[in-house]
Amino acid sequence: MTQDTMTIRQxxxxxxxxPRTLRFYESKELLFPIRDGQRRLFTRRDRARLKLILRxxxxxxxxxxxxxxxxxxxxxxxxxxxxxxxxxxxxxxxSDMERQxxxxxxxxxxxxxxxxxxxxxxxxxxxxx
Amino acid sequence: MTQDTMTIRQxxxxxxxxPRTLRFYESKELLFPIRDGQRRLFTRRDRARLKLILRxxxxxxxxxxxxxxxxxxxxxxxxxxxxxxxxxxxxxxxSDMERQxxxxxxxxxxxxxxxxxxxxxxxxxxxxx
DNA sequence: AGCGAAGATGACGTTTACGTAATTCAGACG
DNA sequence: CGTCTGAATTACGTAAACGTCATCTTCGCT
Numbered sequence: 001m002t003q004d005t006m007t008i009r010q011x012x013x014x015x016x017x018x019p020r021t022l023r024f025y026e027s028k029e030l031l032f033p034i035r036d037g038q039r040r041l042f043t044r045r046d047r048a049r050l051k052l053i054l055r056x057x058x059x060x061x062x063x064x065x066x067x068x069x070x071x072x073x074x075x076x077x078x079x080x081x082x083x084x085x086x087x088x089x090x091x092x093x094x095s096d097m098e099r100q101x102x103x104x105x106x107x108x109x110x111x112x113x114x115x116x117x118x119x120x121x122x123x124x125x126x127x128x129x
Numbered sequence: 130m131t132q133d134t135m136t137i138r139q140x141x142x143x144x145x146x147x148p149r150t151l152r153f154y155e156s157k158e159l160l161f162p163i164r165d166g167q168r169r170l171f172t173r174r175d176r177a178r179l180k181l182i183l184r185x186x187x188x189x190x191x192x193x194x195x196x197x198x199x200x201x202x203x204x205x206x207x208x209x210x211x212x213x214x215x216x217x218x219x220x221x222x223x224s225d226m227e228r229q230x231x232x233x234x235x236x237x238x239x240x241x242x243x244x245x246x247x248x249x250x251x252x253x254x255x256x257x258x
Numbered sequence: 259a260g261c262g263a264a265g266a267t268g269a270c271g272t273t274t275a276c277g278t279a280a281t282t283c284a285g286a287c288g
Numbered sequence: 289c290g291t292c293t294g295a296a297t298t299a300c301g302t303a304a305a306c307g308t309c310a311t312c313t314t315c316g317c318t
Contacts, residue, residue: 007294007295008294008295008296009294009295018276018277019295019296020276020277020278021275021276021277023296023297024275024276028275037284037285038283038284038295038296038297039284039294039295039296040295040296055232055236058189058229058232059189059229059232059233059236060187060188060189062274062275063274063275064274072240072243072244073243091244093240094237094240094241094244097233097236097237097240098237100187100188100233101230101233101234101237103184103187103188104188104226104229104230104233105230107184107188107226108223108226108227108230111201111222111223111226112223114201114202115201115220115223136264136265137264137265137266138264138265147306147307148264148265148266149306149307149308150305150306150307152266152267153305153306157305166313166314166315167265167266167267167313167314168264168265168266168314168315169265169266191304191305192304192305193304259318260317260318261316261317261318262315262316262317263314263315263316264313264314264315264316265312265313265314265315266311266312266313266314267310267311267312267313268309268310268311268312269308269309269310270307270308270309270310271306271307271308271309272305272306272307272308273304273305273306273307274303274304274305275302275303275304276301276302276303277300277301277302277303278299278300278301278302279298279299279300279301280297280298280299280300281296281297281298281299282295282296282297282298283294283295283296283297284293284294284295284296285292285293285294285295286291286292286293286294287290287291287292287293288289288290288291288292
């Protein structure tokens with residue numbers, strides 16, 4: 001079974017990142033590994049967060065934006081007063097993402113068309129050569 | 130009617146970018162404004178390209194990646210030999226975008242769920258207070 | 259002729275997101 | 289006990305994408 005905590009190297013292998021990256025994310029308060037002496041131990045929670053971080057990056061979010069999004073996923077009961085504010089942020093992000101999805105659909109269509117055109121140019125000229 | 134060419138300021142107003150940005154894009158060969166003396170004049174083609182550049186950025190592409198994509202959109206006949214190679218690049222980009230689209234769907238779903246949960250927490254605790 | 263606004267041209271500065279040593283430390287092992 | 293290995297810390301370096309002066313031209317007016 002998957003262990004409860006992982007060393008930095010295990011994390012690197014599992015997620016294909018460097019130790020530097022993990023330490024950097026910790027310094028930016030995106031991850032909170034516990035310590036065994038001075039060594040970092042990454043918990044299941046850290047792994048879940050890292051997964052979201054890497055996804056966020058693929059979407060073009062900055063680490064700071066990702067940090068705010070992560071806060072939404074890990075809400076503890078002491079934050080109740082901030083919840084509705086957080087919800088507002090989430091609503092904006094959601095709108096952003098839906099806009100982005102619409103744009104992406106459009107862009108995919110355009111790219112497909114363009115590729116068809118280029119493909120036609122290729123196939124219509126080759127026979128002549 | 131929209132003019133055939135635009136000054137740098139008109140471009141900035143139209144696309145909400147700075148002059149520096151436009152000059153920078155020219156230096157990176159993303160735009161090719163013509164010159165009137167030493168002044169830049171941006172053509173319809175530059176406008177089309179800039180639109181694609183800004184969209185590409187929203188998708189998280191680097192300027193260099195965008196430059197390669199732009200090449201796909203502005204193919205002249207002298208490039209025939211490179212076309213199929215370009216097509217390969219396009220195919221990869223397309224796959225990337227489709228993967229991103231799938232991930233985005235998933236992320237939107239998760240975010241929606243999370244928001245529902247948080248919303249429930251809010252509405253179930255308020256009455257008690 | 260003179261002036262102001264728009265634009266051009268360097269050139270150095272800045273932020274983000276790490277890379278890359280150099281050095282240190284702590285536990286494992288022969 | 290010496291050493292090797294994995295990891296930590298510190299700190300300087302870097303690429304991308306512009307921002308921000310400081311000059312310098314060049315029109316268009318008055």
